[in-house]
Amino acid sequence: MSESTIPAGTAAPSDLEIAQRATMRPIEEIAAAAGINAEALELYGRYKAKIDPARLAASKAGGVSRAPGKVVLVSAMSPTPAGEGKSTTTVGLADSLARAGHRVMIALREPSLGPILGMKGGATGGGYSQVLPMDEINLHFTGDFHAVTSANNALMALVDNHIYQGNELNIDPRRMTFKRVLDMNDRSLREVVIGLGGPTQGTPRQDGFDITVASEIMAVFCLATDLADLRERLGRITFGYTYDRQPVTVAQLGVQGALTMLLRDALKPNLVQTIAGTPALVHGGPFANIAHGCNSLIATQTARSLADIVVTEAGFGADLGAEKYMDIKSRVADVAPSAVVVVATIRALKMHGGVPKDQLREPNVDALAAGVVNLQRHVRNVEKFGITPVVAINRFATDTREELDWLLEWCAAAGVQAAVADVWGRGGGGDGGDELAAKVAAAVDAPHTFRHLYPLEMSVEDKIRTIVQEIYGADGVDFSVPALKRLAEIEKNGWSGFPVCMAKTQYSFTDDASRLGAPKGFTVHVRDLIPKTGAGFIVALTGAVMTMPGLPRVPAAMRMDVDAAGNPVGLF
Known part of the structure; x- marks a missing residue:
């Protein structure tokens, strides 16, 4: 970590403390610097805003409309409970690209409240490579997830009411494939029975809850290209089957218009900023282990219309989020990446090499060598899409020079560009990501031929x-x-x-x-x-993957509170 950022002999502050000490610029200034006209900006306080893409003026350079920006996709090796810092690297990389003179915008997912109160942590980066205001983004933000939850549950209320009122569509309550949702980890709601209490309480049936970020409404929200496409996709949703086993859709129920109305404002991307002042769109948030794990397509496309380079990420390892970005999101619109970054850490590699979590601080090159096979498989997988990735080694204070040099030498021998990124302590406008940014900028301009893993015609x-x-x-x-x-x-x-x-x-x-x-x-x-x-x-x-997670034995919520002034404490 840089002594200029964290003085020697002092304890490293928490992410929340760093965020609270940061000086934010009014969001109108961030918007103006990004080329966003005032008519397209809808303020949510001083430091957050929504962008209305329909009111966004066409981006021009010298009076000529320029080509959409190129996409840098940030992925990672298989995550561990020790944490890899993919969002931190995403933010630090973007800040360093901006520092080098590139016109950059970040496109991230919104965090889910359930994991925040559980154990995962937030989704705004960390240290001096964060998007702000981190506490508001990690909590209720602009209410998008509430809108998605409301639309999902409105659909199910309308379905159950239809059944209660005579069931004209002949819906079989035993063959429902859609569930209610809640943006919370609550294992008690995985399987429930509704409609108990007599004839006036509805039709009894087995039901259940998914977490909001695993819902199809969230996926539709994040893959829609505009409001009209959102409405059409909502109408195509199959929520169950009839007694003669025919699929029943939202369009048949006739409520896609109402659901679109509930999501209308939420569909506009959210604009915030990094500590260094780089503009960031934080919008949409499907999980990558049970959904497709990418931020909204509208946010990505909006960012491409404003910047030359868009740095985005896909959830978890490249086997999940990145594969889904390539094979799902990149089929909907022209957002295929020009470069891919695979984040790795010394401690995660040692854990994959057999070292327990409580011993990861100890130097162990042998375990590093044993665990690098995980990174190797992710690198080779990215190459199958026609792109040679850049490996970002997210540096932690416990990493030794010997370990870092070993990994850099391994990457060189494997024919992969790699750089150490010290952006937790040397981000926020510092030089911790400069070497990585230079390698990524070169990769963006390098020739490549993107391809999907499989054709859609395949079974x-x-x-x-x-x-x-x-x-x-x-x-x-x-x-x-x-x-x-x-x-x-x-x-x-x-x-x-x-x-x-x-x-x-x-x-x-x-x-x-x-x-x-x-x-x-x-x-x-x-x-x-x-x-x-x-x-x-x-x-x-x-396997045993769940669409409604549970809380751990000691949830992160146990250490959270507010101070006398109402400011959050204990939030990472």
Whole structure:
């Protein structure tokens, strides 16, 4: 860490303390510097705003409309409970690119409240590479997630009311595929029974809750290209089946207009800033282990219309978020990345090499060498999309020079560009990410031929097999009896042309979270398939992955509070 940022002999401040000490510029100044006209700006206080893309003036240079900005996708090796700092690296990289004179904008996902109160931490970066105001972004922000939750639950209230009022559509309450949602980790709501209490309370049926960020409404919200496309996608959602096993859609119920109305304002991207003043759009937030893990397409495209380089990220490791960015998001619009960054840390590599979490501070080059196979597989996987990634080694204070040099030498021998990024302590306008930024800028301009992993014409079964063999390194895939039945339904209903969204543990290439490194000789088990006809993909549920997480034994909420002035404390 830089002595100019954190004085020698002093304890490192928390992310929240650093954020609270930072001086923010009025959001109008950030917008003006980014080329956003005042008519497109809708203020949410002094430091947050929404952008109305319909009112955004066409970006021009010298009176000539310029080409959309190029995308840098930040991904990572398989995450560990020790944390890898992907968002921190994303923000630090963007700040360093801006420092080098590039016109840059960041596009990030919004954080989910459930994991924040649980154990994951926030999604605004860390140290001196953060987006601000971090406390507001990590809590309720501009209310987008509340809008998504409300739209989802309004749909289910309307469905159950339709059944209660005579069920003209012949909906089978036993074959509902859509659930209510809550932006909270609450295992008690995974399976519930509703409609109890007599005839006036509705029709009893088994139901359940997903977390908001796993909902199809969130996926639709993040893949829609504009308001009209949002309405059309909402209408395509299949929420269940009739008694004669025909799919029933939102359009048949006739409520896509009401759902669009509830999401109308939320669909506008949110503008904030980094500590260094780099503009950032934080919008949408599907999980990457159970959804497609990318920020909204509207935010990405808005950023591309304003900047020459857009730095975005996809959730968890490259086997999840990055693969879904390439095979799902990049099919909807022209947002294929020009460069990909794979974030790695010394301590995560040592953990994949067999070192327990409580011993990661100890130097151990042998464990580093054993765990680098995880990074190697992610690097080779990115290359399968036609892009050679840049490895960002996110530096921690406990990393030794010997360990860092070993990893840099390994990357050089593997033919991969790599740089140490010390952006936690030397970001915020410092030089901690300058070397990484230079390598990424060169990669953006390097020739490449992007390609998807599989064609859409391939069967759903073969798409899944391709992902698990080519990306995870599995020998094959095993489909449960219910999954096989669902495959037949998908083919019958004409949904086989959709891409696949794998729902899998983020900690391992396998569907077993305990198998770290780069396992071989395993099979991925698909227990069910859920067609998301509005989002336009098929979710494959593997292993024991849950669409409603639970809280840990000691939730992070136990250390959170507010001070006498109402300021948050204990928020990372």
